[in-house]
Amino acid sequence: MFRRALLGLAALLPLGIGVARAAPPAPAELKIGTLYASSGPFASISMPVYDALKIWINEKNAEGGVFVKPYNKKIPIKLISYDDQSSTATAATLYNQLITQDKVDLLIADSGSVLTSVAVPIAKEHKMFLFDVSGTGGTFFTKDNPYIGLMADPVSTIWPKYIADFLDDIGVKNGIKKVAILYSTNDFTGTQAAAVRGFIKKAGKLDIVYDQGVPTSTSNYTVLLNNIAAHNPDAVLELGYVGNDIAFLRNLQDSGDKFRFVFTIYGGTEMDELLKNVGAAAMQGTFSYVPAALYDYKPNFGPTLEQFRAAWDKAYPKGSGVEWGANAVYGYMTGLVLERTLATTASMDQMAIHNAVFGLSGKLNTLDGPFALNAEGAQVGEITPLGQLQMQGKDLKLVAVYPPKFAKGKADLGK
Amino acid sequence: MPDRKRIAGDLGLAALVVVAMSVAHGVYSNELLLFNFVMFLTLSQGLNLIYGFTGYLPFGYVGFFGAGAYGFALAVMHLHSPPLLALAIAGLAALVLAVILAPLLRLSGAYFAIASLAAAQALYEVIANPDLQDLTKGPYGVSLSGVFAPRLSYFVAVAIMAVTFALVVWLRNSRFGLSLQAIREDPVSAAMAGVSVVRGRMVAWLLSSVIAGLSGGVFAWHISVFYPDTVFDVTFSIFATVFTLFGGATTLTGPLLGVFFLYGVYNAIGITVPQYFQLIYGALIMGLVLFLPNGLVSLLTRRGFRVP
Incomplete structure (x- = not known):
């Protein structure tokens, strides 16, 4: 009798385990919410992120959806x-x-801080x-808030490290x-200005004259450029948004002032947009960050830069009004982090989502480079190599020049 | 002797809105949308105090709002004040600003409107000055996550709105309110009739500024992370002005109608199809200016009905 009961129990056991482990009923769709800015000052950084995110979503839906581990489908x-x-x-x-x-x-947050x-x-x-996606404000990341993770941009204090190192090293030489x-x-x-100021002062090799x-x-830098020229600097770092960089480079070209090192953030980061508005002549020789949109990282998940660029060009052909740039990579990369998060999370509880995102830290490499978060959720894995816009044949190219391990060419500082 | 029935009717309408906005919090979960309604109801009535009753239209009304927001933030950041004390400081900050700007009342019409806008812009530039980063955090924004309490701040905002409504009802039914309207119509005649023009304008100006300051303070408390651009955004002035004009100034009902209708339309279609919204908004305002310059309530008032 006891044996039969035991056997019966044994027969039921897998079923019981099966019941206990059965995935919860899956929803018909997974709702992802986000905002975008189609107009106003942040449209130029917001729309590429949104457009790229849509590419990722369309790709996943074409495959039948995104794999969600808690539902096992x-x-x-x-x-x-x-x-x-x-x-x-x-x-x-x-x-x-x-x-x-x-x-x-x-x-998913809208673009920018x-x-x-x-x-x-x-x-x-x-x-x-x-x-x-790219809100790098220092006040966002605190120990008492586990409900945030920075996807694509490193925190602002990390960005200008290589500018300062380059100037202190190659520049001084x-x-x-x-x-x-x-x-x-x-x-x-x-924040970037404060960081680069700090780096330069700490090294003590250069004099900040302005x-x-x-x-x-x-939107007009003419007077400011005159003031800068009066201080006779060798290097000029202009740290602004897309509109600022466009106005600065235009005014710099019109002024005829020459500086041996001129840096803008978006000369490289949103190169297509600046080329369209400023032209190659005004940008040639200037320095900028080398964004993932122009640097071929070796991803361990998701497409290469070349593959994504092909998908982007197919979705938004030339003349569609949607410009390729770093923010496009940020948007797609956010989709990739979501994909890995959903594939590894223990449940759809938001703390489980947090754990899954943080679990990717240090392990995930995408077309945007290494993904690593600090304890507060700030992005510290990505790097921002320094590049120079150089003419190669008839085309203007952004060539990584520093640090040496990422360099694809040599900087030309002129005379 | 004011008509008690009229006052009771006015207070009844005010109480209805206050109760509706309090109950809505338990029914509708987009708390921030409700908060924005409460905030614009308060701001529109605050603007109504100075514009509706004295005829002064301050385009730079947002300056008091921003001063209140930063008064609240500075009190929390530097004095470690509890939120309610910080809110009092927010009102005080706006009051001090109003006293400083009081000489603007010597101007009138478009000159006053533009001068007040310039003053608000000047205050914004001072607060956003990077050299004042240690004090105001400059352009880099403040984070008040330590006092973040959306539910409590919502009900405090409703309380401020209730007090503002009560003030408007008082002005609608008091000798002082009548004297203000007399000043608006003809200051010289009002002065000759024994009305203290300077005192009357000054009281309305200060009351109006304190309401905006308290609104700014409670807004800062409610959202807790903001930049100078956020709280000195001229949209606050524009919305408050348009809502007041649309419904009809000098009444309690007018700004209420303006906020519920126009801000409702804004949230219904302005978010999903902003381009159509701007077209519809523009057409509505043009139609109003052409055919109902005294606002929607004039449909009733010109037929002899009294509107609360």
Whole structure:
């Protein structure tokens, strides 16, 4: 009798285990919520991210959906998105809308620090993990907030390390002594200015002869360039947003001033956009960061840069008005992090999502380079090599020149 | 002797909105959208105090809002004040600014409107100055996550709105309110009739500024992370002005109608199809200016009905 009961129990055991381990009922679709800015000052950095994210979603849906481990199956993605028109007040309401009304499963912030800033406390309040694409504001990442992870941009303090190292190393050897820093007073560029100032002062090899912050709305640099020229610097670092860099480079070309080292953030980061608005002649010889959009990293997950570029060109052919650049890579890369997160998370609980994202840290390499987060969720894995825009034949190319292990060419500092 | 029935009717309408916005919090979960409604209801009525009753239209009304937001932030960051004390400091910051800007009341019409806008812009530039980073955090924004309390701050915002409504009802039904309207219509005649023009304008100006300052303070408390651009965004002034004009100034009902209708439309279609929204918004405002210059309430008032 006892034996029969035991056998019966043994027969039921796999079934029981099967019941206990059965995946919860899968939803018909996975809701991903995000915002974008089709107009206003942040449209130029927001739309490429949004457009690239849509490419990733279309790819996954074409494959039947994205694999979600807790349900052990592929689930189609439904993108719920709203246009915040670059307004933080509108964005705040819409983030709330996504969380409380649309009840999205995953929340992705709009591009840049300003439009991400309002999402940080809202996500924390609702215990919703925020996939922060490129909001690098230092105040976002705190020990008491586990509901945020920075995907694609390194924190602003890391960006200018190689500019300072280059000037202190190669620059000093080539006679560069005096540096001018001109920056737009916003979170992103202001933090970079503070960081590069700190690096240069710490090394003590260069003299900062001009250090000026100007409003981000500045669109004419003529007087500022005259002021800079009066201090006779060898190197000029202009740290601004796309619009600032366009105006600065145009005014620099018109002024006829020559400096041995001129740096802008978006000369390389959004090269196509600047080429269209400024032209190759004004950009030639200037320095910039080498973004992932122009540097072929070796990914261990997802497509190579070349493969993604082909997908991008197919989705947004020339003349469609959508420009290729670093932000396109950031958007797609965010999709890749989502994909790996969903494939590894223990459940769809937001802390489990947090654990899955942080579990990728140090292990994931995408077309955007290494992905690594610090304890507070700030991105510290990505690197920003220094490049110079050099003519190669008839084309202007951004050539990585520093640090040596990433260099693909030699810097020309002129005389 | 004011008509008690009229006052009761006015207060009844105010109480209805206050109760509706309080109850809505438990029914509708997009708290920030509700908060924005409460904030614009308060700001529109605050603007109504100075524009509706005295005829002064401050385009730079957002300056008081921003001053309140930063008054709150500085009190929390540097004095470690509890939120309610910081809110009082926010109101005080706006009051001090209003006293400093009081000489602007010597101007009138477009000159006053533009001068107030310039003053708000000047204040923004001072607060966003990178050299004041240690004090205001400059252009890099403030984070007040330590006092973040969306539920409590929502109900405090409703309380501020209730007090503002009560002020408007008082002005609608008091001798002082009547004297303000007399000043608006003809300051010389009002002065000759014994009305203290300077005192009347000054009181309305200060009350209006404190309301904006308290709104700014509670907004800072509610969102907790913001940049100078966020709280000095001229959109606040534009919205408050348009809502007030659309519904009809000098009444309690007008700004309420303006906010519920226009901000409702904004959230219904402005988010999904912003291009159509701008077209519709523009057409609505043009139509109003052409056919109903005194706002929607004038549809009733010109037929002899009294609107609260």
